[in-house]
Amino acid sequence: MMTRRERLMATLRGEPVDRPAVNFYEIGGFDVDPSDSDEFNIYNSPDWQPLLQLAEEQTDLIRQRSVAMKPSPGNCRDEFFTTERYTEDGSRFTRTTLRVGGREMTRLSRRSPDTDTDWTLEHLLKDTDDVKAYLELPDEVFAYEPDVTAMSAEDEKLGDRGIVMVDTGDPLCAAAELFPMSDYTIFALTEQELFHRLLEKHARYIYEGTEKIARAFPGHLWRIYGPEYAAEPYLPPRLFEQYVVKYTKPMVEIIQEYGGFARIHCHGRLRAVLPMIARMGAAAIDPIEPPPQGDVELADVRREYGPEMVLFGNIEVSDIENLAPADFEKVVAKSLREGTDGQGRGFVLMPSACPIGREITARTMANYETMVRLATGFAG
Numbered sequence: 001m002m003t004r005r006e007r008l009m010a011t012l013r014g015e016p017v018d019r020p021a022v023n024f025y026e027i028g029g030f031d032v033d034p035s036d037s038d039e040f041n042i043y044n045s046p047d048w049q050p051l052l053q054l055a056e057e058q059t060d061l062i063r064q065r066s067v068a069m070k071p072s073p074g075n076c077r078d079e080f081f082t083t084e085r086y087t088e089d090g091s092r093f094t095r096t097t098l099r100v101g102g103r104e105m106t107r108l109s110r111r112s113p114d115t116d117t118d119w120t121l122e123h124l125l126k127d128t129d130d131v132k133a134y135l136e137l138p139d140e141v142f143a144y145e146p147d148v149t150a151m152s153a154e155d156e157k158l159g160d161r162g163i164v165m166v167d168t169g170d171p172l173c174a175a176a177e178l179f180p181m182s183d184y185t186i187f188a189l190t191e192q193e194l195f196h197r198l199l200e201k202h203a204r205y206i207y208e209g210t211e212k213i214a215r216a217f218p219g220h221l222w223r224i225y226g227p228e229y230a231a232e233p234y235l236p237p238r239l240f241e242q243y244v245v246k247y248t249k250p251m252v253e254i255i256q257e258y259g260g261f262a263r264i265h266c267h268g269r270l271r272a273v274l275p276m277i278a279r280m281g282a283a284a285i286d287p288i289e290p291p292p293q294g295d296v297e298l299a300d301v302r303r304e305y306g307p308e309m310v311l312f313g314n315i316e317v318s319d320i321e322n323l324a325p326a327d328f329e330k331v332v333a334k335s336l337r338e339g340t341d342g343q344g345r346g347f348v349l350m351p352s353a354c355p356i357g358r359e360i361t362a363r364t365m366a367n368y369e370t371m372v373r374l375a376t377g378f379a380g
Helices: 004-013 046-058 128-134 149-161 171-176 181-190 192-216 237-257 274-279 298-305 317-322 325-340 362-376
Strands: 061-065 068-071 081-088 091-100 103-111 118-122 144-147 162-169 221-225 261-265 284-286 310-315 347-351
Touching (some): 004 162, 061 149, 171 192, 171 237, 181 192, 181 237, 221 237, 298 310, 298 325, 310 325, 325 347, 325 362
Parallel strands (some): 221 261, 261 284, 310 347
Antiparallel strands (some): 091 103, 103 118
């Protein structure tokens, strides 16, 4: 029997494995501390303890980590940005203020103690003049040096239980998240020249950081998030070519130059963009959501792209939380069958996300257990 690390690395390399890997994505992936009594830490809830234990003991762990970034000499971010954090009505708020080009812009987010997510109440960029002012920021604002010390320590600590994955956004993600979603889609459609300038500004420091990390932490899996911002229904496929292939492919190439594996994260409708993702040379893709959330069946992706890419996912978190265990078992069995059928580089059974609240119901727990039971007992 393979160790969990051996199984995952063999899967990434397209080598035979003893069984399909099973991974709970953020559960066992996120850096959480169940012993932290902070009221905003949902993972200290007693409900979470059996699920966290199941992930640690019985899944193929993929630690999902962002690299620590230290300001480079000459970094001047503090000359333009200020951040204020405060608590009000039981929630934590973070307000970021940018002053540049004679304009003042703000971003406001809120975090509830009952959910593990930050809600953006106000986005930084609100009109074209804001974008033009933002573009006046000197590149030194984004000058940071990556430090992979913690990543290497985590990799050593994890041992044969799994692998560490570098988690990073692409230039599209960095640009799109500056806008409300509705404004972003309109701006990306109607102000393409200006949007390219915004992408190029972020690409410069992202490429530099990617190269430094890949060189210092070679041979590892990476997750690149952001491409879904240019997939349907948000933007037409022709703009996926312009905004993702053009700006994300260089990241894929840098990662692979140092022996790493680039996994493209893209929720939703994949059919029209899969050829472009494959053409970028991506080693893997997630989460391949089934219809109706997505628009492709796993069997079709395996047949057409399985020889080129490792397929991660195909289990909806909404099914984990809502389906009766007998019905969910059929969903998992179908994913395992289709994800491993015929010729392919590899498959990892994985959900599209994880619960974000304090309560883990008996149904949810039973369905996670089903994923482990069927994957570990899968005979092909």
